[in-house]
Amino acid sequence: DGGITQSPKYLFRKEGQNVTLSCEQNLNHDAMYWYRQDPGQGLRLIYYSQIVNDFQKGDIAEGYSVSREKKESFPLTVTSAQKNPTAFYLCATSDLSYNEQFFGPGTRLTVL
Amino acid sequence: GDSVTQMEGPVTLSEEAFLTINCTYTATGYPSLFWYVQYPGEGLQLLLKATKADDKGSNKGFEATYRKETTSFHLEKGSVQVSDSAVYFCALSDQGYGQNFVFGPGTRLSVLP
Numbered sequence: 001d002g003g004i005t006q007s008p009k010y011l012f013r014k015e016g017q018n019v020t021l022s023c024e025q026n027l028n029h030d031a032m033y034w035y036r037q038d039p040g041q042g043l044r045l046i047y048y049s050q051i052v053n054d055f056q057k058g059d060i061a062e063g064y065s066v067s068r069e070k071k072e073s074f075p076l077t078v079t080s081a082q083k084n085p086t087a088f089y090l091c092a093t094s095d096l097s098y099n100e101q102f103f104g105p106g107t108r109l110t111v112l
Numbered sequence: 113g114d115s116v117t118q119m120e121g122p123v124t125l126s127e128e129a130f131l132t133i134n135c136t137y138t139a140t141g142y143p144s145l146f147w148y149v150q151y152p153g154e155g156l157q158l159l160l161k162a163t164k165a166d167d168k169g170s171n172k173g174f175e176a177t178y179r180k181e182t183t184s185f186h187l188e189k190g191s192v193q194v195s196d197s198a199v200y201f202c203a204l205s206d207q208g209y210g211q212n213f214v215f216g217p218g219t220r221l222s223v224l225p
Contacts (some may be wrong), residue, residue, distance in 0.1 A: 041217070092156075099161075099163065100159075
């Protein structure tokens with residue numbers, strides 16, 4: 001099955017702990033993205049990457065970090081510096097024609 | 113920079129009613145336009161798209177026409193069903209713009225039986 005996998009679907013962490021969200025794709029897409037969605041809100045771009053070993057900050061990168069060591073993988077770390085980390089996190093991919101963006105099922109992070 | 117504006121809702125309709133969700137955009141280049149749908153607790157799914165002026169995207173009874181002269185891409189459906197209840201996002205892809213995809217704020221649709 002081709003697609004995007006995000007794990008886990010639900011994640012709970014204590015305040016002050018770093019947490020890493022997984023995103024894996026087998027679509028052979030070059031570009032990968034992380035978005036944050038708060039209840040009743042739209043999408044806000046955190047980071048994106050168009051090629052392995054390179055990534056750019058989006059609109060709300062503070063308190064987050066990413067890596068892109070493999071084309072298939074784009075993990076997001078939510079650090080303790082992120083003041084309000086509780087949210088729904090979506091990973092997406094596209095090829096470099098940018099004709100469509102594909103989304104994973106999302107991870108709901110709750111910080112207690 | 114590029115932007116997408118859409119009616120924020122919520123929109124509440126009775127089953128079989130006609131649906132319109134307005135979307136307008138601002139772009140520096142010649143963008144592709146999209147409608148995505150999000151069901152509760154899930155990721156976004158592409159509903160339809162149009163890549164050039166006057167193109168009509170359609171899927172599952174939904175339609176939208178790329179209107180360059182009015183910079184609009186309004187979503188329509190002739191007869192909504194309860195299963196259409198979801199959040200709908202208008203978006204654009206502009207290769208002349210940084211991260212390439214820009215989303216509107218989303219419109220929540222509730223269809224009552």
